[in-house]
Amino acid sequence: MSSSALARPQGGHNAALAFDIEAVRADFPILTRKIYDKPLVYLDSAASAQKPVQVLQAMDRAARTSYSNVHRGLHRLSQESTDLFEQAREAARRFLKAGKVEEIVFTSGATEAINLVAGSYGQGFLKAGDEIIVSTLEHHSNIVPWQLLRDRIGIELKVVPIGDDGGFLLEDYLKLLGPRTKLVAVAHVSNALGTVVPVKAVIDAAHAQGAVVLLDGCQAAPHTAIDVQDLDVDFYTFSGHKIYGPTGIGVLYGKQELLNAMPPYQGGGEMIRSVTFEKTTYKETPHRFEAGTPQILEAVGLEAAICYLESLGHEAIAAHEAGILAYATERLTQVPGVRILGTAPEKASIVSFVMDEVHAHDIGTIVDRMGVAVRVGHHCAEPLMHRLGVAATARASFGLYNTREEVDALADALVKVRKLFA
Amino acid sequence: MDDDLKALYQTAILDHSRQPRNQGKPEGCTHRARGYNPLCGDQITVYMEVDGDRIAAAGFEGKGCALCLASASMMTEAIASANKATLVNLLDDLKLICTQEQAETVNAPEEIAPLLPLSGVRAYPVRVKCVTLPWQTALAAIAGEGEATTE
Ligand SMILES: Cc1ncc(COP(=O)(O)O)c(C=O)c1O
Numbered sequence: 001m002s003s004s005a006l007a008r009p010q011g012g013h014n015a016a017l018a019f020d021i022e023a024v025r026a027d028f029p030i031l032t033r034k035i036y037d038k039p040l041v042y043l044d045s046a047a048s049a050q051k052p053v054q055v056l057q058a059m060d061r062a063a064r065t066s067y068s069n070v071h072r073g074l075h076r077l078s079q080e081s082t083d084l085f086e087q088a089r090e091a092a093r094r095f096l097k098a099g100k101v102e103e104i105v106f107t108s109g110a111t112e113a114i115n116l117v118a119g120s121y122g123q124g125f126l127k128a129g130d131e132i133i134v135s136t137l138e139h140h141s142n143i144v145p146w147q148l149l150r151d152r153i154g155i156e157l158k159v160v161p162i163g164d165d166g167g168f169l170l171e172d173y174l175k176l177l178g179p180r181t182k183l184v185a186v187a188h189v190s191n192a193l194g195t196v197v198p199v200k201a202v203i204d205a206a207h208a209q210g211a212v213v214l215l216d217g218c219q220a221a222p223h224t225a226i227d228v229q230d231l232d233v234d235f236y237t238f239s240g241h242k243i244y245g246p247t248g249i250g251v252l253y254g255k256q257e258l259l260n261a262m263p264p265y266q267g268g269g270e271m272i273r274s275v276t277f278e279k280t281t282y283k284e285t286p287h288r289f290e291a292g293t294p295q296i297l298e299a300v301g302l303e304a305a306i307c308y309l310e311s312l313g314h315e316a317i318a319a320h321e322a323g324i325l326a327y328a329t330e331r332l333t334q335v336p337g338v339r340i341l342g343t344a345p346e347k348a349s350i351v352s353f354v355m356d357e358v359h360a361h362d363i364g365t366i367v368d369r370m371g372v373a374v375r376v377g378h379h380c381a382e383p384l385m386h387r388l389g390v391a392a393t394a395r396a397s398f399g400l401y402n403t404r405e406e407v408d409a410l411a412d413a414l415v416k417v418r419k420l421f422a
Numbered sequence: 423m424d425d426d427l428k429a430l431y432q433t434a435i436l437d438h439s440r441q442p443r444n445q446g447k448p449e450g451c452t453h454r455a456r457g458y459n460p461l462c463g464d465q466i467t468v469y470m471e472v473d474g475d476r477i478a479a480a481g482f483e484g485k486g487c488a489l490c491l492a493s494a495s496m497m498t499e500a501i502a503s504a505n506k507a508t509l510v511n512l513l514d515d516l517k518l519i520c521t522q523e524q525a526e527t528v529n530a531p532e533e534i535a536p537l538l539p540l541s542g543v544r545a546y547p548v549r550v551k552c553v554t555l556p557w558q559t560a561l562a563a564i565a566g567e568g569e570a571t572t573e
Contacts, residue, residue, distance in 0.1 A: 036424065357440070359487035361462045362431075365546060369427050377462050391463030391485050420431055421440075421488075 019316050025401050027052040027308075038371030041406045046191055046219060046350055046397030047375050049244045051305075058304035059246065059297045070296055071270060071287075081296055088299035089286070091306045092251045096236060097227040103259065105252040105286040106294055110218045111141040113237035113252035114185070116289060117214055118145035120265040121183070121235075121258070128154030130182040133211075135160035135168055136387050137190040137197070140380040142216045146185060160186070162387060166193040166342035174205055181211045188220035188236075192379040192395065193342025194325075194350030196220075203233055212258070218242055222399065223321055223348045225314035228253050240298065244399075245305030249298035252289070259285035266291040309400075317400045321349035324398045324407060331411040332396075337418055341388055349398035352379075355414070358421045360392040366420065367394075367413040374410070429542035430549075431488065439488035444498035448479035457484075457559030459551055459572040464490045468497075468559040475505045480560070487552050489543060494556035496537055506564055508533060513557040516540065520550050 025031050028050045033040045042050060062084055068077035070085045092104045107113040126132075132146050132155055146157055158181075160173040168186075177184075184206040189196050203213045214235035217226060221238035228236050236253040240246055254262075264271055264282050268291030273281040282288045309317065328351050332338050337356040355363060364376035376394045378385045385391060396410055447454075450471040457466050466484025470477055480498040484491075501509050511529035518528065519541040528534050543549050551572040562570035 359462075359485075359490075361464075361487035361549070361552065362489070365430070365549060366427060369424050385463070391465060420427075421436065 018320060019312050021320070021401070021403055024312065025403075027054065028401055029053060029056075031401060035371040035373070036369050039409075041370075041372040041409045043396040043398060043402065043406065043410060044373045044375050045222065045399035045402075046242070046395065048241045048247070049222060049399050050401070051244055051246065051301075052308050054308050055245055055301045055304040059301040062297055062300040067297070069293055084303075085294065085296055085299050088303035091303040092253075095221075095226070095306045095309075096251070096253050097229055098253050099229055100256055102285050103253055103256050105254065105259070105289045106299060107237075107250045107252050107289075108248055108295065109239040109241070109250035110216060110237045111239075111250075113235075113250055114142055114214070114216065115145045116252060116265045117185075117235050117254070118149045120262040120289070121212070122149040122153065122155070124261065124263045126153060126155055126182055129180065130155045131158055131178070131180040132156070133158045133160060133173070133176055133181055133184045133186070133206075135173075135186045135197070136162045136384055137166070137168065137187050137193065137195060138185075138381065138383070139187065139191050139216065139218070140382070142185055142187060143383065155182075156180075159383075162195070162384075163344075165344045166190065166195045166388075167344035168195060168197045168202075170198055170201055173202060177205055177209050177211070179209065181206070181209050183212050183214065185214040186216065188215045188217045188226075189223065189348045189350075190342070190381075190384075191219045191350070192381040192384055192393070193344070193352050194219075194347040194397075195342055195344045196346040196348060199233070200231060203231055207232065219348060219350070224318060234258055240302040240305065243302075243305050244308060246298045246301035249295040249302050251302075254285070256285060259289070262288075264288050264291070268292045270294070312400060320400060321398055321402075324402055324404065325349040325351070327404050328396060328398065328407045328410070331407050332414070335411055335414045335418065338414060341390070341393055349402075350395060351397075352393040352395045354390055354393050355417065358417060360394045362421070363394045363414070363417050366417045367410065370409070370413040370416070372410050372413050426542075426545040430546060432539050432542060434539040435488060435492040435542070438492035438495040442482075442491050442495035444479075444481040444495065444502070445483055446481050447483075448481045450478065451481075453563040453566070455559050455563035455568050455570055457555045457562070457570040457572075459486075459490070459555050461548075461551065461572065462487060464552060464555055466490065466494055466556055466559060468494070468556060468563050470501075470560065470563055472506075472564065475507075477501050477504055477506065477509065482556060482559075486555075487549075489540070489549055489552040490555055493540055493553045496540065497556050497560065500533055500537060501560065504533065509557075509560060509564065512537070513554065513561065516557060517550075517554060520544055520553055521547075 066080040070082040212234040217238040240249040271291040360376040447469040451469045464486035471479040559570040
């Protein structure tokens with residue numbers, strides 16, 4: 001890694017966990033790309049992460065050698081595909097430390113998973129006047145499904161405020177909780193600011209009120225180890241493409257007894273036990289929620305991504321990213337006119353910022369020409385932007401393959417932006 | 423800095439975005455509309471004083487990127503005392519110069535000249551909407567629509 005000794009994460013033991021960053025980078029073919037003749041500096045992994053060869057090869061191999069539909073063929077290829085698909089489910093179980101594979105439902109992504117819970121749990125267990133709590137930090141995909149449910153059945157939405165540093169205000173959350181609270185749906189980590197939400201306390205307090213909790217783990221899954229049993233969370237979701245896997249697949253974890261009590265979300269093949277025109281009966285979870293041909297190759301890719309993360313080790317990834325985050329925070333703070341939004345004490349490796357007098361879009365365009373890919377805009381979190389009083393921010397999000405040199409490239413590009421507009 | 427960037431953020435653009443002309447609502451404002459670009463959150467309100475077929479004055483306020491603000495500022499200068507048809511023609515021309523390498527058929531060659539600095543956006547297709555938003559908003563105002571978006 002770099003020669004800089006700056007901003008090592010606290011505790012010397014972390015150094016021992018470090019992985020060989022150059023070897024890791026070599027696993028990601030796209031990182032050798034040039035953008036406008038400059039080396040690509042990819043700082044948009046929170047939107048979607050790049051894929052290592054291990055993922056690409058696993059999908060390619062399955063398509064070339066073992067591909068067919070799952071759960072419906074007697075023939076050899078169908079059996080092999082089914083095995084691969086169910087092996088991926090086991091990998092997802094392991095990744096979340098869930099107790100049972102039946103608790104792992106494959107969806108097209110976190111968005112579908114949240115819609116599934118809103119639709120199915122909402123229809124089965126919620127009624128007019130019940131309250132659902134979300135937070136100001138939420139991605140639109142953890143807001144709009146609940147609003148749709150509100151419009152359908154008349155539940156009420158309550159919103160946990162955040163502090164000026166982007167921190168989740170636990171005290172205010174506790175005040176919102178009440179006998180009418182039936183469900184709490186919050187991000188584990190904010191996609192726009194990187195804030196880590198104190199989910200353990202959120203869950204314990206919700207359970208004390210008899211409410212269930214859904215955690216949107218999209219931005220936690222790439223960065224931290226997750227243990228749904230230790231959390232005692234009721235529903236947990238993440239998207240494959242943000243943990244270096246393919247698009248089109250995500251995971252919904254749900255406690256088995258909850259899932260089995262929930263009505264189906266979509267109807268079709270694969271999810272039924274028997275069908276007559278008079279009456280249809282449904283399979284148990286997870287198949288009840290997987291109508292139609294599932295994402296077979298994507299599941300294979302997801303497993304490969306999970307294995308990849310396991311091979312590096314969650315602690316090593318977290319230590320690496322903590323180092324990058326600290327360094328980026330320091331470097332960006334030094335760029336004149338830059339203000340970082342989201343300075344809560346506990347953060348994942350995401351840095352949102354604005355620059356005096358320069359709109360985020362102009363920042364994005366200019367740094368792009370220098371090969372630096374950041375996301376600019378509202379990050380699908382408009383209510384959060386309103387709370388922060390900005391229309392848009394620029395966001396650098398760091399993954400396991402990013403380096404301090406890349407942070408330097410961003411900081412240098414921002415200095416040039418500053419000069420252009422000075 | 424690369425040439426495309428220099429062409430995009432040339433002096434005239436930076437000057438207009440830093441010191442936008444005709445900010446605020448003209449006294450005799452008769453028409454207004456709000457424009458919104460959901461992609462980046464650009465948000466502006468265009469005000470016009472329209473007298474029959476003539477745009478007597480134009481102003482705007484709002485938040486946006488340098489391209490959006492510069493375009494809005496230049497627009498208020500370009501359409502003040504023009505007639506409605508000129509506004510329509512200018513937007514057509516503007517779209518041409520912002521998307522095509524050699525835009526030959528311009529409706530209003532004289533009026534478009536001061537807007538040429540905006541054509542630097544040609545190399546940045548995703549940013550063209552930033553430039554056209556104020557104009558679409560002005561058209562919406564005249565049509566009495568009240569709102570315009572880039573979607
Ligand atoms: C916190 C959070 N929740 C939900 C989503 C939606 O994920 P997907 O678009 O993969 O369904 C995202 C991705 O942008 C996210 O960052």
